[in-house]
Amino acid sequence: MIEFTCPHCGNVMRVEDHYAGRSGKCQQCGSSVSVPMGHSMNDSAFGSPPVGPYAHPQSMPRSGSNKPVLCLVFSILGLTCCFPFSIVAVILGHGAMRETMKGESDYTMALIGTIIGYVSIGIIVLGFVVWAFMILLSFALTAV
Numbered sequence: 525m526i527e528f529t530c531p532h533c534g535n536v537m538r539v540e541d542h543y544a545g546r547s548g549k550c551q552q553c554g555s556s557v558s559v560p561m562g563h564s565m566n567d568s569a570f571g572s573p574p575v576g577p578y579a580h581p582q583s584m585p586r587s588g589s590n591k592p593v594l595c596l597v598f599s600i601l602g603l604t605c606c607f608p609f610s611i612v613a614v615i616l617g618h619g620a621m622r623e624t625m626k627g628e629s630d631y632t633m634a635l636i637g638t639i640i641g642y643v644s645i646g647i648i649v650l651g652f653v654v655w656a657f658m659i660l661l662s663f664a665l666t667a668v
């Protein structure tokens with residue numbers, strides 16, 4: 525069996541040895557992918573395994589794995605300086621939580637970032653409502 529990772533979505537696939545060097549469609553995202561040349565997992569007949577980008581497919585970074593970190597950074601930026609970052613953080617956080625498993629550190633990071641994002645959006649919305657109320661109140665007072 526050959527194990528390799530889809531360069532488009534990070535899906536790990538296992539195919540029979542005779543598919544080595546051929547191309548096909550990723551089972552997850554449907555992009556065309558090429559199967560790396562014969563790195564067989566239970567293969568000792570060819571001696572040392574080939575060294576290359578496919579030598580250790582399991583250790584290749586998953587696509588979108590930096591989302592939880594970005595989510596956390598954006599949520600803090602949104603809270604401290606620039607409000608639009610909070611919206612980005614919430615969107616990133618939801619995406620990251622879909623891609624990660626509950627219990628993983630990435631999931632926890634994304635969850636914290638999303639919560640901070642929502643809290644800062646809440647603060648801004650509340651502040652806006654209070655501000656609008658004050659404006660209305662001052663108009664009402666000057667009209668009298």
Ligand SMILES: [Zn+2]
Pocket residue numbers: 530531532533534535550551552553554555
């Ligand atoms: Zn794919």
